[in-house]
Amino acid sequence: MGQIFLVRHGQASFGKANYDQLSELGYEQARLLGQWYANTHQSFNKVITGGMARHRQTADTCLAELPKKQLLDAEWITDEDFAEFNHHEVLLRHCPEVADAVAFKALLASHVDPPRALEHLFRAAMQRWMSGWHDGDYGETWPDFRRRCVRALERLDTDSSKQTTIVFTSGGVISALMQHLLGLQDFQVMELNWTLANGAVTKLLQRPGQFTLSYLNNYAHLEWLGQPGAITYR
Incomplete structure (x- = not known):
């Protein structure tokens, strides 16, 4: 059974001239996630980023905390279908x-x-x-965005049944994928998007032709390792 970890990027620079950059807290959230994975000995075969600066910054900062043996010579891929709307x-x-x-x-x-x-x-x-x-x-219309997100996920439907992939993406993408997997209504997608924490992780299990939700919006690493204020939503 394969595993796919969908990571929402760390806090970006809302209100700044360039939103697509992690804030200082965003970098810290990414480091805390990396320390969590290092402590839990989680390894990855493939790393995917959604093509935005905040995705790559989160990936670089997070995975820098892991020993090389946990990355298993991981393949790094940019897939812009995992980019935010x-x-x-x-x-x-x-x-x-x-x-x-x-x-x-x-x-x-x-x-x-x-x-x-x-x-x-x-x-x-x-x-x-x-x-x-x-x-x-x-x-880009809403239906086109949803199709793009599902297309990106379906590219991860491989015969490598034990492969573990980590995807650094955004809240809108994760919410759209949850709609696809769970049959949510549009208004539920909007509500879900508003509750996804920066640096939180959603885990999917993958068999050929099938994706199953394991857990959604997990930010235990921020609660356990972070200081007060480490959990943000914008």
Whole structure:
């Protein structure tokens, strides 16, 4: 039986000019995951990253904590089908103020609870994207994104029944794959995406032609090794 570990990247640089970089805490989350795998003697045959800087930074930082023997001469692959959807575009189509960072920050700051306001804004933007009523506004539609994610997973359906693969990707990808495996509704995917922790791991078991969920959104390594504040969702 094969194993596939889907890792959500560490905390990225939300609010910065370049979101696609790990924050200082994001690097620490990746290190803690690597230390967890080192302590549990988990080995990997294949490493896949989704093509984004934050994916590769998480992978490099995490796996640097492992002894070489645990990587088993692992093959490293970039598969951009494991890349996240364009969250900036999704927000922008719903809220044009996103185009101006200063105006967007002012919009959030005008609310009593800015994090809560951002959550509501993101939910509304996701609903617009997922509804199918505005597909012409997006470079990638919601159905196209889901198909891309499933295509990436299906490429891991091999006859190497005992191979262990670790994939460094994003929350939207993991949520879309859970919809595929568990038959979730679109609104459930959106809710799930909001609860996936940075640096958390979802594990799948693989037999030829079949993927089965083993566990979802595990961040025990952050609870056990991390300091207060190590668990984040954005």
